[in-house]
Amino acid sequence: MSALNRLQLTDFRSYAALEMVLDDRPVVLFGANGAGKTNILEAISFLAPGRGMRRVAMDVPVRHDCQSGVWALHAVLSCGEDEPFALGTGLDPQKRARRVRIDGQNTKTGALADLLRLVWLTPAQDRLFAGPRGARLRFFDRLVLSLHPLHGRVSTAYERAMRDRQRLLDEGNADPAWLDACEQQMAEAGVKIMRARADTITHLQDEIDAREASAFPQADLTLEALYDDAPKADAPDCVDALTSIFAAARSRDAMAGRALCGPHKANLQVLWRAKTMPAALSSTGEQKALLIGLTLAHARAVAAAKDTPAPLVLLDEACAHLDKDRRAALIDEVCAMQGQGWLTGTDRALFDAFGDRAQFFEVRDSVVKCA
Ligand SMILES: Nc1ncnc2c1ncn2[C@@H]1O[C@H](COP(=O)(O)OP(=O)(O)OP(=O)(O)O)[C@@H](O)[C@H]1O
Ligand SMILES: [Mg+2]
Structure with a gap:
């Protein structure tokens, strides 16, 4: 206790x-x-x-x-x-x-x-399912953090490498070796991020699945990658695959002024299982019930984790x-x-x-x- x-x-x-x-x-x-x-x-x-x-x-x-x-x-x-x-x-x-x-x-x-x-739920999260993707990913990353305490540091390393790469792309004529180095760092941190997230989804889903008769609706969780050819988190060559994706996206990212591919482009999708309906289409009270169900599943997953x-x-x-x-x-x-x-x-x-x-x-x- x-x-x-x-x-x-x-x-x-x-x-x-x-x-x-x-x-x-x-x-x-x-x-x-x-x-x-x-x-x-x-x-x-x-x-x-x-x-x-x-x-x-x-x-x-x-x-x-x-x-x-x-x-x-x-x-x-x-x-x-x-x-x-x-x-x-x-x-x-x-x-x-x-x-x-x-x-x-x-x-x-x-x-x-x-x-x-700590696990928390605030009224500001009430619009989580229908609100912006970034807020939902931030919410989810906090869940990841409580199961994987290094997730915060790894995410910071990923973002720093992504910013450094973008600065080089924005300046133009960057030494490809510098870009390679940034992309390697992004890919290494990115794969850790993807694996921690995938592991968290598995643990959350296990806890949700274990409570069939709960007053809180069961959700199906998926993390969708919003870019083409995204590697699977458990693929052995995931770092190399991400590095190649970043290298191939250089000119596009230079034009866009930001990185268009990578683990930061992920979307947490929550489905109301019994209704096979996206959580965003549920009523206010239903969304709250789903969110509480998710929060309680998260609390149980953290409590069940070894040495936590x-x-x-x-x-x-x-x-x-x-x-x-x-x-x-x-x-x-x-x-x-x-x-x-x-x-x-x-x-x-x-x-x-x-x-x-x-x-x-x-x-x-x-x-x-x-x-
Ligand atoms: N830095 C601060 N210094 C002094 N008072 C503050 C500060 N920040 C917030 N407050 C005040 O704290 C008060 C209590 O806020 P709080 O959010 O805890 O209320 P609450 O009991 O949760 O209310 P509600 O039921 O509306 O959510 C508010 O009146 C707010 O103006
Ligand atoms: Mg309050």
Whole structure:
């Protein structure tokens, strides 16, 4: 079981100071619009490497008008039998970057991923299926990252090599050896990206397939390559095949001003299995149910992965569009998870099905009271 047993915030968003003492049960935060519920989930999301669930720069969450100009989060994380860990993160006053401490020692952000994983779902993702392809791929890459912690670094290497290559193409008359080198780097990183994504699809699909009778609809996931002759991720000569594709695309990419082929040109397709219908054509509530089903499958896949801590699951407004039966099913799933769930909603009654299986907090004007 992974759970936060203490959470302290200083000058984070609307919170000058917040302290919550918690047991291992799921946490329900309820209160009016603007009360400060999502801010708490966002703070927790900074316990994962990256820019948090609102995808902002490190200095953005600093509380307006605060004297210090920095924010901080401290948490106590329990993980089953082990001694609890003291985690700290926040804005470093000198470097204007992120600071991470584990048990009082400064460490790299990546070290957080060894201790805890996070899975989150926010209302901003409600239009995921019908929205732009890039946002869907970003969403999916975050799922990949929690199963393959190096995916972020590899993706950065791929993008850097792609930018370097494009600069050479834009300048014209580039030494082909330089282009070769960039394309080799792109292909090596690209194949790692493709394999991590393919592996993630397999794990997600296994978890989805294992729940035939769930209240959440089963989805069929595919990752479509949006360029011709894309190699299969498991092909032994995949690096060579990608290198050739990049080399053949030079003049086209030079004219377009961007790379038109490669793993960045991928589209996550989600099909509602029982209706054999694209998720984008489903109703608002149906899309939400599919998205929650996918998120829960993801949480189970991370929990089942070898040597991976069970993820904390942050569900912001997840109950908003759900009917009573689906709400109850979600609550049962959250109670069965190996990682603590954090749920928000405007109304306590949305969470009645928890009974005493959760700890309830009322949030009002950024004051949090045990309820
Ligand atoms: N940097 C900041 N400094 C101070 N206050 C902030 C900062 N950023 C956001 N806020 C405020 O925090 C308040 C609470 O926001 P939050 O998103 O947590 O509300 P919420 O309870 O989730 O509401 P809703 O139910 O509408 O989603 C908002 O009124 C917002 O203006
Ligand atoms: Mg909110």
